[in-house]
Amino acid sequence: MSRRTWLVVGVLLATVTLVVVIVAVTSTSTSPSSNAPGTSSAAPAPAAASVTVPGGSQVVVAMGHLDDPSNTFYELFDRSPDSTSWELATPPGVADNGGLIVGSAPAGAQTAGFLPSAYLTFSVLARRSATADPWTPGSVPGTLAAEPDGLATGTGGQVAAVLDRPVPEVVTAGAGLTTWRRLTTVAGLARVPSRCAVDGVTSVAISSSGTPIVGTGCTGSSTAGLFADAPSGGWTPLGPLTVPGAPSATTVLRLQAGTAGLTALVEGSRGAATTLVAVWGAGGTGLSGSAPLAVPAGWSVLGTSVGGGRGRGVSVLLGSTVGPQRRVEAVDGPAAGSAGGTVAAWAVLPTPPSGTTAVAGIGAETDAFVPVGNRLTVWSITPGADGWTRASQQTVSLQYGSSS
16 A cells, blocks of 8 residues: 555544544544644644663654754654664654654554644544554544653553643543543542642553553642552552652653553653652552752753663653753663662763754663754664764655645
């Protein structure tokens, strides 16, 4: 099937299925976009993100003319566990200028979600059972939230998604993506007794047992907003875990769950001050956190990586808001900080290559991604190395001017 045919069939299927779901599932109904053709009120694309699961690693990298949204393309790259190279894996035939998010199951099944852009006024999904399998089109009853972990795939094929509505909600469907049901909303989570005053839903994950887990924003609190769907019904707060530095608000930036447990990245903020904490949970309500990482004044989070490192590690790419400077910090998984009651600490890696826009952790290796137009260069570094080594370079075919 050609790329053009895939686009036509995929979008038509998504549209027809969306209409059926709107009629049949009133709890997740949505209204058609009122935007004029060729315009979009979609939120900015999520920050660059990567994840490593037992079935492989995935990273989404923005390529093309990064100063022109209509000619910026969000490309998915895969790396299998037994490979040292990254392969282009973007689902074909759908405009991805609005952003691309991916939910990966531990065994390798994936669900990719395209965010609205230009004439694509709703979200389109693509599914595959393993990284080497072909993609098949699907739909979701609304518009996906522009969050790196706004989409999750479970071991049994279950999918959960955060929808970007006036009041965000979480929905779920089976592997066929034909029948969606509401899991919860901001208002529903706000009624759960906890130390978090929920003000938004930012992420979703599915545990190895099939339990949905949701990450939120919290106002007036330094507690991380993490909630699990209780088997007996209702939602249970996980933790509590307090972000150091007495922030007045917290946000779950990343959230992954698998056979080893839960891994998250939580941001705490107070005024202009920002603190990051990696969070781990082995099950139940117990959570542990890393040492805090203070984001320097005038810097921001450009990219994140979850699941790499020598355990369930977390890496962040920080960038200066007034210049090209970049900085990579990484923290190993909970095993590194469990002995003797010590706390896992962040480590600064050597300065990444100029133009780095994304990072990924695979085992003890960290990769940095440098896109220039349609050319992507991958650099790597391992513990003890003095600097980064160029690992690979590839050219991606980009269809400039094809955002519609």
